Amino acid sequence: MPIFIRVLLAIFSVSFFVGFVLLVRNKSVKPIYSFLWLMVALGMLSIVVFEKFYKSIATLLGITDASFMVIVGLISFLLVYVFYISIKLSEMSDKIQELISFSSMLEHDIRVYREKHEAD
Amino acid sequence: MLYKWRSICREINQSEPSMRIILIVSNYNEEKAIINTLNDIRSNASVSCDVLVVDNCSTDESVKLIRDAGADYIRHPVNTGGSAGVIKTAFTYAYYHNYDIYCHMDGDNQHMAAELQKIVNPLVLGTADVVTGSRFIAREGFQSSRSRRLGIYIFSWLLSLFTGRRYTDITSGFRAYNRRAIEFFAKRFKQEIETVTQLELAMHYGGLTGVEVAVTMRPRTSGKSEINMINAIKFPVFNIISLLGTLIQMRKLR
Numbered sequence: 377m378p379i380f381i382r383v384l385l386a387i388f389s390v391s392f393f394v395g396f397v398l399l400v401r402n403k404s405v406k407p408i409y410s411f412l413w414l415m416v417a418l419g420m421l422s423i424v425v426f427e428k429f430y431k432s433i434a435t436l437l438g439i440t441d442a443s444f445m446v447i448v449g450l451i452s453f454l455l456v457y458v459f460y461i462s463i464k465l466s467e468m469s470d471k472i473q474e475l476i477s478f479s480s481m482l483e484h485d486i487r488v489y490r491e492k493h494e495a496d
Numbered sequence: 497m498l499y500k501w502r503s504i505c506r507e508i509n510q511s512e513p514s515m516r517i518i519l520i521v522s523n524y525n526e527e528k529a530i531i532n533t534l535n536d537i538r539s540n541a542s543v544s545c546d547v548l549v550v551d552n553c554s555t556d557e558s559v560k561l562i563r564d565a566g567a568d569y570i571r572h573p574v575n576t577g578g579s580a581g582v583i584k585t586a587f588t589y590a591y592y593h594n595y596d597i598y599c600h601m602d603g604d605n606q607h608m609a610a611e612l613q614k615i616v617n618p619l620v621l622g623t624a625d626v627v628t629g630s631r632f633i634a635r636e637g638f639q640s641s642r643s644r645r646l647g648i649y650i651f652s653w654l655l656s657l658f659t660g661r662r663y664t665d666i667t668s669g670f671r672a673y674n675r676r677a678i679e680f681f682a683k684r685f686k687q688e689i690e691t692v693t694q695l696e697l698a699m700h701y702g703g704l705t706g707v708e709v710a711v712t713m714r715p716r717t718s719g720k721s722e723i724n725m726i727n728a729i730k731f732p733v734f735n736i737i738s739l740l741g742t743l744i745q746m747r748k749l750r
């Protein structure tokens with residue numbers, strides 16, 4: 377891997393890692409959802425440090441270049457992550473709908489109770 | 497207020513006086529039509545029922561008008577996007593308040609309260625679990641735009657193909673459900689509801705009996721229809737996805 381790409385990857389992964397740590401600190405992202413991204417940042421950094429190890433894995437898998445390995449790895453990760461997010465999103469939308477229905481019904485019951493109470 | 501409305505509606509379903517019926521009117525930004533709808537229900541409702549408006553977080557004055565008219569209402573704290581959210585709340589409400597029949601009407605004053613008895617009767621007689629008011633049986637009154645009719649025809653044909661039953665107006669919002677159907681949709685198939693179209697398919701696989709009865713619809717005199725340029729593309733796509741989803745889930749429904 378050319379030195380330029382290695383430096384770029386190192387800068388990118390470190391900023392990615394720091395960025396996510398800051399997001400967690402500011403409570404913009406929940407730790408549970410940032411964990412995977414922090415692992416990705418560390419994974420990218422490990423490519424810079426342990427290039428030879430990744431090269432040997434790439435050769436084993438029949439991938440000609442270590443940089444292709446990075447791309448394949450990232451795409452696979454993103455696919456799995458999007459799949460996970462889709463499941464979470466479906467669960468969340470069900471829960472939100474349930475909350476909307478029940479909170480509006482509760483608000484209605486309180487209003488009816490108050491009106492009845494005031495009338496009495 | 498709920499009790500006031502109950503007394504206003506006429507006592508016509510005397511054959512089953514113990515039956516508790518609720519008429520749920522969906523509303524989203526219908527400030528120009530909702531009062532006419534409520535007045536129509538107040539003067540012409542052909543069944544004795546409780547009336548409840550479910551508002552999908554309107555941004556206009558409609559909720560204030562509903563309140564001033566003395567009608568009972570539920571207001572979603574946020575808009576759920578489309579009518580599916582309102583239907584889900586309606587099923588939940590009807591289920592938890594132990595209603596025997598839930599009738600649905602849109603707040604755009606296109607449905608006629610005088611025809612409520614037509615959609616309730618098959619449920620009272622026990623000949624169906626779900627009744628849909630179709631404007632395409634007698635072909636009287638407002639028949640919708642040509643492009644929308646074509647869409648309805650295609651989806652009705654598709655549904656007929658899957659269920660072996662003839663459908664004519666699958667997008668109709670004028671419907672009635674008995675307790676069995678209320679329970680089915682509130683407990684077994686609530687979160688899966690994305691479009692009105694898929695209700696028929698879910699109903700079929702859930703073992704519920706549905707019938708269509710001829711009703712007349714008025715043309716929309718005010719407000720905006722959900723169907724615009726974007727929705728004209730979005731709706732068919734959504735309908736296809738929701739129908740496919742229901743087909744995938746059919747084993748779970750049986």
